[in-house]
Amino acid sequence: MSWLLGYVDPTEPSFVAAVITIVFNPLFWNVVARWEQRTRKLSRAFGSPHLACYSLGSCILLLNILRSHCFTQAMMSQPKMEGLDNHTTYFLGLAFLGWGFVFVLSSFYALGFTGTFLGDYFGILKESRVTTFPFSVLDNPMYWGSTANYLGWALMHASPTGLLLTVLVAIVYVVALLYEEPFTAEIYRQKATRLHKRS
Numbered sequence: 001m002s003w004l005l006g007y008v009d010p011t012e013p014s015f016v017a018a019v020i021t022i023v024f025n026p027l028f029w030n031v032v033a034r035w036e037q038r039t040r041k042l043s044r045a046f047g048s049p050h051l052a053c054y055s056l057g058s059c060i061l062l063l064n065i066l067r068s069h070c071f072t073q074a075m076m077s078q079p080k081m082e083g084l085d086n087h088t089t090y091f092l093g094l095a096f097l098g099w100g101f102v103f104v105l106s107s108f109y110a111l112g113f114t115g116t117f118l119g120d121y122f123g124i125l126k127e128s129r130v131t132t133f134p135f136s137v138l139d140n141p142m143y144w145g146s147t148a149n150y151l152g153w154a155l156m157h158a159s160p161t162g163l164l165l166t167v168l169v170a171i172v173y174v175v176a177l178l179y180e181e182p183f184t185a186e187i188y189r190q191k192a193t194r195l196h197k198r199s
Contacts, residue, residue: 007079007160015161018074021067022168026176029060033121034183042122049122050114057117071150075159084158093155096148103145106134116142120187129188143173 009015033056036042042052108116110132114124134141147170154162 007081008164009078012074012077014070014073014077015165018067018070018165019168021063021070022165022172025060025063025067026172028063029056029118030176030179032056033118037121037187040123049119049124053114053117053119053122053124057113060117071162071165072153074165075154075157075162078159078161080158081160082158084155084160086158089155089158093152093157095152096155097152100145100148100150100152103134103138103141104149107142107145110135111142120184125188140173140177143177147173 010019032042036052036056040049042056043049046052046055110130111126113119114122115126115130120126129135134145138144147166150162150166150169154166
């Protein structure tokens with residue numbers, strides 16, 4: 001990790017912006033989703049849980065576009081590493097990027113919009129846990145696919161800054177999952193309890 005820091009200026013404004021967006025995005029969607037799950041205020045404000053979920057999902061998409069833009073700007077503003085600037089690394093990065101897109105898009109296809117964008121916090125629950133591809137291969141494929149996209153993009157640009165920011169993306173996702181997974185499991189446990197009481 002120390003060799004990366006020789007190429008990275010952590011005080012450079014675009015790097016700071018990238019760090020802020022990487023950390024802020026999961027924090028934002030977790031705080032808002034939990035608030036909605038407790039209060040249902042977004043659902044009431046929008047007149048339906050589906051419309052509220054679509055609105056939050058659209059906001060998350062825009063924030064992710066901003067994060068990707070800041071990530072790219074941070075890479076472009078700092079030096080490349082000569083040892084990474086070759087065809088082999090470029091094509092390795094392209095492979096990670098392709099792998100990431102497959103996992104992100106197939107996750108979205110398997111979950112749908114509301115399943116992807118926290119519909120369970122709005123009371124929009126699936127009948128059962130999704131176990132088809134890519135969930136049959138990997139837990140949380142949306143997060144790991146997204147991380148692979150950033151890793152691929154960093155390698156394609158021979159960017160130590162991009163590699164360092166990718167490590168941050170992975171750490172933030174791991175921390176987010178520590179909070180998300182037990183909370184989501186509890187939502188579905190409560191659903192199962194309600195169904196059991198009715199039967």
